[in-house]
Amino acid sequence: MAKEAANNLVETSDYIGHHLVNLTFGWCEKTSSWGFAHHQQDLSKSLDSACDVSEMGFWAFHMDTIFMSVFLGVLVFGFFGLINRSAKKGTPGKLQNFVEFVHEFIGSAVSSGYHGTSKIVAPLAFASCLWILSWNLMDLLPVEMANFFGQAGSGINYFKILPTADLNAPLALAAVVMVLVTYFSINTHGLGGFLKELFIVPLGPLEFISFVSKHVALALRLYGNLFAGEMIFILIAIMFGQFFMSFSQTLWFLPGLIMNLAWALFHILIVALQAYIFMMLTIAYLNLASTKH
């Protein structure tokens, strides 16, 4: 009995661990070659590296994150570009109406939050909001799906479909925002004014810490919310999965089903809200950076 419980525990932690590992392509020191982390894929023997994920250094790419984010980006921006291209004069169609609704929504958010003259803010808000939203929506797909396909023969054993749950992606967005905020600040206050604001006025070096942490927090807020959501889906899935392990656990089926549904419904809110918050904060930071005070 005790042994079974221990086995279960190992399996559970393995399961969670498996779901938290990205498909990583990186530089392996041991063999001095590029390749996928050990045992992550069965597609190609020559691409299988001797290193585990933890043994790869900074020079590694999360292929699933990159693939999913670029794929979703092409999908979303392609959709908008295509609809715009086919936009006819006269009465707009349903898709055209949707595109214009999004445009109006983001346009009004920008015009009410940003009072400067720069033409980059609206496109930046649009791109970040929709890209993040498309990422976050991946969280509503069943957590098992990617692995299911992997085991069904695609040859990829590790695949995280949620780019937001990989800190690299939100951090990249926040970095772009930070660069723009810096640029706007220098534009408004001059280099001297910006440095003075960053290191001297009014709280000394604390201002610099606040400047950096505000942008890191922008990324962490998004990452944390979605990572936690994903984590809860995984835990619910484990509870759910007990059903298949032993007859005595059958009772978990119904609560699992209800909880999964409830969390998915609630998560729709978080999915949209986090994309919206990221966009609004971006607008607010850029507005703050371009106002004289």
Next chain:
Amino acid sequence: MNINATFFAELIAFCIFVFITYRYIWPSMASVLEERRKEIDEGLQAASESKRQLEEAKEESSRVIDAAKSEASTLINQAGSRADQLIDEAKDQATEEVKKIKETAESDIAQSTNRAKETLKEELSVLVVAGASKILNKEIDESANKEIVDQLIKEL
């Protein structure tokens, strides 16, 4: 937290998507909306313009109808008064005619009366002369006494 080179890939991807949005998607959306706004504006203007024209046409037509009505009524009035005038004229003429005829008849009557009187006087004078001559048994020189008789007749 495993931050690695994925960060740079995402950074580049984001920059590209922002650039695409900035360069193509956002302006084209804005221009489509702007075009639609203009179109709607023009449509509304055309609608109000045609409404105004309709109003004008209505006004014009009612004006024309009013003018025609008043013209017709003046014509009718004129015709009425003309008819009255004609009747009056005819009446006047008739009265005049009647008067004239009456006068002619009266003068005719007067003339005939006078003539009859004259004839009677003459005949009376002849008769008087004849009677007197018979009484006097003497031929009276008719011509000599003529003057006297005539004088008498005149005095009658």
